[in-house]
Amino acid sequence: MNYKTQLLQKIEANTEVVGIIGLGYVGLPLAVNFAEAGVKVIGFDKSEAKVNKINHGENYIKDIRDAVLREVVGKVKLEATTDFTRMKECDALIICVPTPLDKFRKPDMSYIEAACTDIGHYMKPGTFISLESTTYPTTTEDFMLPIIEATSKQNKYWEHKNFSPGSGEISEGQRGDNSDNNDNPTTSSFRHGTHFWLAYSPERVDPGNATFHTRNTPKVLGAMDADGMEIGQALYKKAIDHIYPVSSPRVAEMVKILENTYRLINISLINELALLAGKMDINIWEVIEAAKTKPFGFQAFYPGPGIGGHCIPLDPFYLEHIAKRFDFDLSMIHTAGHINMRMPHYMVIKISTALNRHRKAINGSKILFLGVAYKPNIDDERESPALEIMDMVAKKGGIVSYNDPHIPRVKTNHGATYHSVLLTKEALEEADVVVLTTNHTAFEVDFIQQNARLIVDMRNMIKDASDKVYKL
Ligand SMILES: NC(=O)c1ccc[n+]([C@@H]2O[C@H](COP(=O)([O-])OP(=O)(O)OC[C@H]3O[C@@H](n4cnc5c(N)ncnc54)[C@H](O)[C@@H]3O)[C@@H](O)[C@H]2O)c1
DSSP, X not given: OOHHHHHHHHHHHTOOXXXXXXXXXXXXXXXXXXXXXXXXXXXXXXXXXXXXXXXXXXXXXXXXXXXXXXXXXXXXXXXXXXXXXXXXXXSEEEEOOOOOBOTTXXXXXHHHHHHHHHHHHHOOSSEEEEEOSOOOTTIIIIIIHHHHHHHGGGOOGGGOTTOOGGXXXXXXXXXXXXXXXXXXXXXXXXXXXXXXXXXXXXXXXXXXXXXXXXXXXXXXXXXSSHHHHHHHHHHHTTTOSOEEEESOHHHHHHHHHHHHXXXXXXXXXXXXXXXXXXXXXXXXXXXXXXHTXXXXXXXXXXXXXXXXXXXXXXXXHHHHHHHHHTTOOOHHHHHHHHHHHHHHHHHHHHHHHHHHHTTOOSTTOEEEEEOOSSSTTOOOOTTOHHHHHHHHHHHTTOEEEEEOTTOSEEEOTTSOEEEOOOOOHHHHHHOSEEEEOSOOTTSOHHHHHHHOSSEEESSOOOOSOOTTEEEO
């Protein structure tokens, strides 16, 4: 029996083991979804703290219900480890590691590289591998495949002689039975299509979204060959309701970049129009509400202090990296990125203008920011424009504090650490200006409006006009 048939049989019988590499916002919900479907899951993470938390049933991702995590850990359907040699126990390995930018704003592929190296060293033959991290098109085939093939030359699987035929594994002694597999993996690399299959399936999760979560968000899947697609679909359908197959990993990679770039460009457009509308004394929020009444051809995007999060601000740099290799200039995406990069500067001008009208300067004023998360009702402050605005204001001599019900402590881009203050009547009264940076539903708008002396509202939280409220 070849590896593919054996793996499909395991998936059919629900006896496969799924390894999830990287247990963050993306990896942990996926791990829980597989475990809830009765699949044995091993989560791999470099962070001992996260691994210990999971193994004690302690949840650190808001989109997962504590009781569900406790249940799947209690049933030993999900366990976490820092021992990457245990990849040999897995039939599928799904990579959910970070894809940030390096200090030169270039893709930092070191996390994917590290995961692929571990996979090459420790996977067993017959493993399905899928990447979910956001990246540039061609990553799966041109970046990952060579690393996995090369590192699999030092694969440790065959050193473990205790895989007996009875255990359901194809042991070293059985290798002759595998018609596709007569080479010696101790001296040659594992081969794609024989010993492993590679696919890309972008994670589209929208943290904090009450309607769409991992299971009911359709999943795009692009595999390198038909066998990989068959295995990938059989596996993923246990955790995800709807799988949408595409012809290759690079199509799937481009799908994710398209989705995020679409948002980037539309947010940039509305931010630019908001700035113009401000100068022309036009309320941009009223404009958007009216435009939304058109039942076709218009989708509303809302202005704000800039874009944040792990994906949208970073993805253009990933695309640019690969576009350069094809001698292609992404002028529209450049412009959009540029507009968004300038937004925090405009917001500082807004704060300064508002204070100025009250005969005050940023220098020496107490400035209370409400919300440092990059979007409402989540605990993620990565790339949040609020942090940049706080840094700029502090540099001008502003006395900065913040409240965020979801984030008790932050470190800004310039390395300053702040602790969330209590949102009391006194805190609002004491501030020379209160800046609404994130529209968390926990913020009581009436209470803020009643007690703050001056407000800069970057999220249209305060609907009625008032002398002390300055809007974006
Ligand atoms: N957060 C989102 O909303 C979101 C949405 C869609 C896609 N994505 C993409 O998914 C990927 C993961 O994002 P995230 O938000 O879950 O990141 P995260 O930082 O929350 O989690 C990543 C985890 O990977 C671990 N890790 C790092 N290197 C590792 C390695 N070599 N082996 C094992 N574990 C390792 C980290 O310790 C961390 O726990 C990124 O590419 C991101 O762009 C994120």
